[in-house]
Amino acid sequence: MMIQMNAIDYVNSKYVRELASKKMREDGRDALSYREIRVAKGLIKNAEGSAQVDLGATRVMAGVKMVLESPMEDTPDVGNLIVSAELLPLASPDFESGPPSPESIELARVVDRGIRAAECIDLGSLLVEEGKAWSVYLDLYILNYDGNLFDSGMLAAMSALKDAKVPAYSNGKAVMSERVAPLKLNNVVSSCTFVKIGDTLLLDPTGNEERAADARMTIETDGKVIRAMQKGLSGSFSRQEISDIIGAAFGKHDELKAHIDKG
């Protein structure tokens, strides 16, 4: 037999399991608290919008690029949203170079679904003339990993969209060096991720807590309704547990939205 995980991670995931059974956490937080959140917008001037989010030691950068393209055939009146995520090898010894991992694709798709379902971007406003619309390319760049990429990724994504400005359009051409108006947003979605370790539920898991987790649940809300959900890992949740998690996610929306709106 051989440990597949990094050996230190293996020992520490056992330790956080033991703590979780006593309703404790390695950093002394209570079960329903986030780590410190810091948002910095507009660091990348070449991007139409950008934001860097620190969630504890997790650091995610989001960049928005707008590209003039033909709308999709089945939706000729609106622009597109394309979300991608990269788990960069500089962010963790466990991340490897190469084609996108299933984890990075899941992250991008879950963030995409919430933004799309909550109709955050006014995609109709992106049409500049018949057959031409702005596509919004939203890229999540993971710079340092210590758990909970879903919530930090969503915070970075929404903050970058808030920061984004639409380039000028004249004589049938995009003028990228000139930005005319803020990207029109109609809604703000936030993401709340819990892990289940034994029968303990913990909000905003650290890397050690994610490695120790049996199951993971992400709830994305706009404060009024649920907009997207994703259950992960091989463990299970009871209906009651899911109800409790949804309640907590609604309770956290204003706090998260304040970080997105600020600055």
Next chain:
Amino acid sequence: MASKANKPELIVGGKRLDGRAFDELRPIKIEAGVLKNADGSAYIEQGNNKILAAVYGPKEVFPKHDADPTKAIIRCKYSMAPFSSLEGHGRSGPNRRAIEISKVIREAFENVVLLEEFPNNEIDIFIEILQGDGGTRAAGLTAASVALASAGIPMKDLIYAVSAGKIGEEVVLDFNMIEDNYSDADMPIAIAPRNNEVLLLQMDGSLTKQQFEKAVDLVIGAGKKISAIQKDALREVYAKIERKYENKE
């Protein structure tokens, strides 16, 4: 180099568009130890370039058959974030340009890292261009050098790189993006400052032998300043902590 059809005037009244003299560097800022998980890291701003470099290792080579029993191997990955350019969205994943740049940067570091100290191991260097503004490979190498030192990797020297080239008949240092696009020659060079040996050199365009010599002179002249900024970044990691205590007392 872009098409010369719409070439803008890059030198007006003896000065460059951003007001610099021909032999003047853009402002450079380097911070060491910026990423928690990496064994060493550095962030550089050079003009509007914003670049992260990180180092992991030495660590066991995987897959094992790539290992060299006599010395460590270096792996280097240079890549540009999809949002790093003003024009367009870059596709992710390495393209031919990125693969070539990664290779020449790796070869420069193979010259100075004391590889024999770590047989069967690898040292990984990652360079991420968050915002690109011309001369990213040179600035990335300068940052990676600081990242390697901050990881405690033994090296013969703290190397740096910067580009020089030609606008019209003028030999000019450290192109920004627009100069890079329309210059008449571009030549990134990496130097080991201890003995001024050349560790990386690429060039395209047109240069006379005299212009080449002039360009190398500009690089080595600017190198003193770049080296000093690199050293200061490494010392600042420790000085910052000392100040924290001084302020308290």
Next chain:
Amino acid sequence: MKSIVVPGEQIPGNVKSGNVYVEEGKAYATVLGLYDEEGKRIITLEGAWNPKMDETVVGIVQEAGRNNSYTIDLSSFRRGVLLLGKFSKAEFKVGDVVEALVDRVNGKKEVILSNPRLLRGGVVIKIKPTKIPRVLGKANTMAKQISELTRCDLVVGSNGIIWVRGENTALAISAILRIESDAHVSGLTEKIKEMLVNNTTKRS
């Protein structure tokens, strides 16, 4: 006088051995370190662990082989090897945390270990091996102080892994991480003591 040197920097005086590169009679530092003029040496500030005989290490059993032999993850590019033999009473499981002594480094750069002891429960943290002497302190004063004020058992491995178990584990870990980042500051023992005392009195 101690000053920070970087790779390639010429050392004004001479250096007894290690961490220098000599060319044409001049010595240049090869690492980021503190140049100690009196001791004529360069103390590395960052970098990999260099095992020495009889040092204590902390590792994790990664693989169990035949005849009571084990591969130990030391969180280093050098792997640890424990060869106990058929007749040894000690036995370990994969994932166990063990404390052991360095016996030697073999030709394959493996660290051969001896005198293993199982460390039950607790948590391990990994810090830069170059900072371990500071965590121990002169005559182990620093480690003892952390242990007493947090009521934790500590085993400090020279390879950079520290095992912690006890009452106020989180405080012990934050003290250790503080020593790691502030290792080059003088009078650190008193400063850490202050931090530990302030935090323990706040809690009770």
